[in-house]
Amino acid sequence: MSPMTLKPGSSAQSAYNLRSTLPESHERHTLSVLVDNEPGVLARVIGLFSGRGYNIESLTVAETDHASHLSRITIVTTGTPQVIDQIHAQLERMVPVHGVTDLTVLGAHIERELALVKVASTGEKRVEALRMADLMQARCVDVTLESFVFEIAQTSDQIDAFIELMRPLGLLEVARTGVAAVMRGKEPME
Amino acid sequence: MSTEMTGAEIVVQALKDQGVEVVFGYPGGAVLPIYDEIFKQNEIRHILVRHEQGAAHAAEGYARSTGKPGVVLVTSGPGATNAVTGMTDALMDSIPLVVLTGQVPTFMIGNDAFQEADTVGITRPCTKHNWLVRDTDQLADTIHRGFHVATHGRPGPVLIDIPKDVQFATGTYVAPEQARTHTYAPRTRGDRAAIEAAVELLERAERPVLYTGGGVINSGPRASALLRELAAETGFPLTSTLMGLGAYPASGPAWIGMLGMHGTYEANMTMHGCDAMFCIGARFDDRITGKLDAFSPGSRKVHVDIDPSSINKNIRVDVPIVGDIAEVLEEMLAIWRERGAKKRDVSAWWKQIEEWRAVKCLTYKASTSTIKPQYAIERLEALTRGMDRYVTTEVGQHQMWAAQFMGFDEPNRWMTSGGLGTMGYGTPASIGVQVAHPESLVINVAGEASWLMNMQEMGTAVQYRLPVKQFILNNERLGMVRQWQQLLHGERYSHSWSEALPDFVKLAEAFGCKGIKCDDPADLDDAIREMLAYDGPVIFDCVVEKHENCFPMIPSGKAHNEMLLGEASTEGAIGSSGAVLV
Ligand SMILES: Cc1cc2nc3c(=O)[nH]c(=O)nc-3n(C[C@H](O)[C@H](O)[C@H](O)COP(=O)(O)OP(=O)(O)OC[C@H]3O[C@@H](n4cnc5c(N)ncnc54)[C@H](O)[C@@H]3O)c2cc1C
Ligand SMILES: Cc1ncc(C[n+]2csc(CCOP(=O)(O)OP(=O)(O)O)c2C)c(N)n1
Numbered sequence: 001m002s003p004m005t006l007k008p009g010s011s012a013q014s015a016y017n018l019r020s021t022l023p024e025s026h027e028r029h030t031l032s033v034l035v036d037n038e039p040g041v042l043a044r045v046i047g048l049f050s051g052r053g054y055n056i057e058s059l060t061v062a063e064t065d066h067a068s069h070l071s072r073i074t075i076v077t078t079g080t081p082q083v084i085d086q087i088h089a090q091l092e093r094m095v096p097v098h099g100v101t102d103l104t105v106l107g108a109h110i111e112r113e114l115a116l117v118k119v120a121s122t123g124e125k126r127v128e129a130l131r132m133a134d135l136m137q138a139r140c141v142d143v144t145l146e147s148f149v150f151e152i153a154q155t156s157d158q159i160d161a162f163i164e165l166m167r168p169l170g171l172l173e174v175a176r177t178g179v180a181a182v183m184r185g186k187e188p189m190e
Numbered sequence: 191m192s193t194e195m196t197g198a199e200i201v202v203q204a205l206k207d208q209g210v211e212v213v214f215g216y217p218g219g220a221v222l223p224i225y226d227e228i229f230k231q232n233e234i235r236h237i238l239v240r241h242e243q244g245a246a247h248a249a250e251g252y253a254r255s256t257g258k259p260g261v262v263l264v265t266s267g268p269g270a271t272n273a274v275t276g277m278t279d280a281l282m283d284s285i286p287l288v289v290l291t292g293q294v295p296t297f298m299i300g301n302d303a304f305q306e307a308d309t310v311g312i313t314r315p316c317t318k319h320n321w322l323v324r325d326t327d328q329l330a331d332t333i334h335r336g337f338h339v340a341t342h343g344r345p346g347p348v349l350i351d352i353p354k355d356v357q358f359a360t361g362t363y364v365a366p367e368q369a370r371t372h373t374y375a376p377r378t379r380g381d382r383a384a385i386e387a388a389v390e391l392l393e394r395a396e397r398p399v400l401y402t403g404g405g406v407i408n409s410g411p412r413a414s415a416l417l418r419e420l421a422a423e424t425g426f427p428l429t430s431t432l433m434g435l436g437a438y439p440a441s442g443p444a445w446i447g448m449l450g451m452h453g454t455y456e457a458n459m460t461m462h463g464c465d466a467m468f469c470i471g472a473r474f475d476d477r478i479t480g481k482l483d484a485f486s487p488g489s490r491k492v493h494v495d496i497d498p499s500s501i502n503k504n505i506r507v508d509v510p511i512v513g514d515i516a517e518v519l520e521e522m523l524a525i526w527r528e529r530g531a532k533k534r535d536v537s538a539w540w541k542q543i544e545e546w547r548a549v550k551c552l553t554y555k556a557s558t559s560t561i562k563p564q565y566a567i568e569r570l571e572a573l574t575r576g577m578d579r580y581v582t583t584e585v586g587q588h589q590m591w592a593a594q595f596m597g598f599d600e601p602n603r604w605m606t607s608g609g610l611g612t613m614g615y616g617t618p619a620s621i622g623v624q625v626a627h628p629e630s631l632v633i634n635v636a637g638e639a640s641w642l643m644n645m646q647e648m649g650t651a652v653q654y655r656l657p658v659k660q661f662i663l664n665n666e667r668l669g670m671v672r673q674w675q676q677l678l679h680g681e682r683y684s685h686s687w688s689e690a691l692p693d694f695v696k697l698a699e700a701f702g703c704k705g706i707k708c709d710d711p712a713d714l715d716d717a718i719r720e721m722l723a724y725d726g727p728v729i730f731d732c733v734v735e736k737h738e739n740c741f742p743m744i745p746s747g748k749a750h751n752e753m754l755l756g757e758a759s760t761e762g763a764i765g766s767s768g769a770v771l772v
Contacts, residue, residue: 040310040311040314043311043314044314047314051315082506085502086499086502086503089497089498089499089501090499092498093343093344093376093497094319095319096319098373
């Protein structure tokens with residue numbers, strides 16, 4: 001089985017994107033939000049999304065500047081352009097939010113996600129899993145005679161594809177981090 | 191004075207340094223140290239309400255009528271949860287409140303301690319921001335930031351949750367100037383290019399309208415004054431939302447009445463037919479727009495608002511201006527004058543508006559045997575206009591009639607629950623207003639159902655000698671609900687009337703205030719005069735027509751030009767698609 005036999009999906013970024021097709025007029029945007037790392041800030045952001053009926057495809061958060069107590073939240077969301085604008089404005093007016101950058105609007109940026117993928121198989125399947133992992137630049141970080149744990153740091157689409165490849169080869173479980181993203185070039189986001 | 195204090199001392203000191211004169215509150219175990227400090231001083235007045243919801247609405251009335259933030263102090267658990275409706279109300283209507291809640295001691299948080307509630311969790315979506323203070327050293331800074339956040343940008347309620355051990359422990363006090371308030375600095379100055387584009391539209395408009403809202407009141411008296419200049423210099427017609435009444439005087443030449451679901455025919459037709467709309471501090475609420483895709487289809491739209499999230503939320507506008515109303519209007523007027531204050535002739539447009547006005551949309555069928563609710567408001571208006579008067583309302587038909595039949599010439603004189611539509615708002619709000627303006631006439635125009643929701647606050651009025659006048663239009667119905675059931679649900683009046691209503695006169699006597707009942711239009715003027723003359727709180731039971739409907743009305747899901755003007759036009763007016771809307 002090769003990646004080329006997989007069904008092409010909706011995204012222009014990948015020939016084999018398996019994400020569900022977005023409804024017409026909906027867009028997928030990646031927002032980078034710099035916030036005070038104060039208690040409840042994540043609940044506030046998530047509450048905004050659930051309370052107003054916005055979508056979250058993925059959300060990551062961690063402190064990025066220990067000295068000034070700043071965290072960066074990276075949110076991948078979908079909606080009509082009007083809803084995306086609202087999300088931007090709603091985030092921006094929150095008191096602990098320092099700034100919101102819509103990376104999708106700004107253009108050239110890098111998105112990465114990390115996944116740990118556990119595969120259990122023997123014989124031909126085991127060999128094939130290892131070969132595919134190599135092709136997809138996944139690293140083996142744990143191994144037993146009957147299993148592997150692969151680590152893959154890629155775009156979400158490519159991780160989707162890797163997981164699909166592993167499915168017939170003994171996929172057991174997956175843990176994903178969600179997307180982290182920055183702008184290309186030397187300019188900072190804020 | 192040492193800067194080391196107990197947390198409870200810090201609370202009181204911070205309030206004093208913030209210029210707080212009045213706190214509306216209710217004590218309990220988790221705020222006893224703060225109450226002890228309040229006991230030891232005389233600068234800050236504490237008003238003991240009868241229910242924490244009442245404290246929040248009273249603080250809203252105080253805030254709206256003064257332009258200052260209202261302050262609430264309640265205990266943990268039920269004290270905090272009881273205040274939730276008031277905070278949500280303040281959030282929807284952009285009212286600055288600072289709510290201080292007691293919390294169980296930090297070491298007991300999370301253990302289901304007595305009267306523990308996750309107050310910051312519960313109130314996160316109904317405050318502009320909230321804090322749980324775990325360290326006495328952070329307390330002063332947090333309270334000062336709370337005042338800053340509540341009153342800057344789009345105003346709103348904030349909550350500060352203070353565990354009891356933090357109140358007892360000592361910490362360092364910081365003055366307001368030293369607090370870390372700079373991190374919250376919403377933009378108040380509008381973009382120059384956008385304001386120029388708006389001025390260009392002022393110059394080119396043939397069929398303009400100024401659509402103003404609560405943001406003008408929020409911005410302060412200077413915004414109202416500038417709005418009046420703008421209206422006078424342009425000669426454009428001006429309408430306002432329910433929340434903006436009084437920013438422009440109802441007696442002014444530009445005034446065409448309130449707009450929206452129960453607004454005037456002329457205001458809504460003007461909005462529908464205009465070619466240039468200047469939205470100043472209003473938020474295109476669904477009570478205004480009706481059917482979105484039929485809303486003012488032929489106009490270019492300017493929107494001035496301090497909150498970027500209000501812009502393009504419901505209606506796409508052509509010229510967005512993010513900024514404070516007063517600052518933006520000042521710049522707009524300056525540019526307009528610089529460029530020679532030229533405008534198109536709008537007399538043809540006014541002629542059209544006068545034709546719409548001639549429809550006399552507020553006409554109702556008079557009666558000599560029963561008091562029509564509209565008549566009652568008209569008489570109340572006639573007998574109090576020109577007095578130093580403040581009006582609060584409850585929620586329902588009476589609220590709309592008050593908006594339609596009373597005129598406000600000054601901002602901050604009209605207090606109503608618009609966004610949340612909270613029955614039970616008016617009585618406590620009237621108390622908060624009266625506390626702020628002890629010498630003024632304060633009237634709560636109420637429906638009997640709403641009034642019963644927070645009537646316990648009459649005890650507060652009597653205790654503090656607050657001569658609030660409770661003017662109850664008693665139709666023995668949940669009138670607004672009944673009206674919708676009549677129009678939408680085939681006159682099936684499911685649970686929309688009140689049986690076993692109290693005798694309001696006896697109730698007044700039981701509270702220790704005056705009760706007046708009137709059911710004859712011939713006696714009404716004298717009865718109102720009696721109410722006004724009485725030096726103390728009055729409960730006025732005005733027995734009115736039971737099945738009167740409030741018109742005009744734009745049914746849900748309809749456009750502005752599909753307005754219902756009276757009973758004759760109501761047959762089958764609301765389709766099933768409109769019925770799902772509220
Ligand atoms: C039974 C019932 C019927 C109703 N019917 C009607 C009706 O017929 N007509 C009607 O108009 N309303 C009606 N309402 C009220 C309605 O629900 C809304 O509350 C109201 O229309 C909103 O008013 P607003 O647009 O002025 O906004 P507000 O809620 O007052 O919001 C103010 C806006 O101004 C902005 N702002 C705040 N401060 C500033 C500043 N300093 N500078 C710039 N901008 C600022 C805010 O960001 C916000 O966008 C009704 C309510 C009830 C309960
Ligand atoms: C707390 C609350 N519960 C329910 C409603 C729904 N509601 C809106 S108006 C109304 C009836 C109000 O009746 P009344 O106060 O007598 O005023 P009227 O409409 O008869 O003038 C009701 C139940 C509400 N707005 N607020």
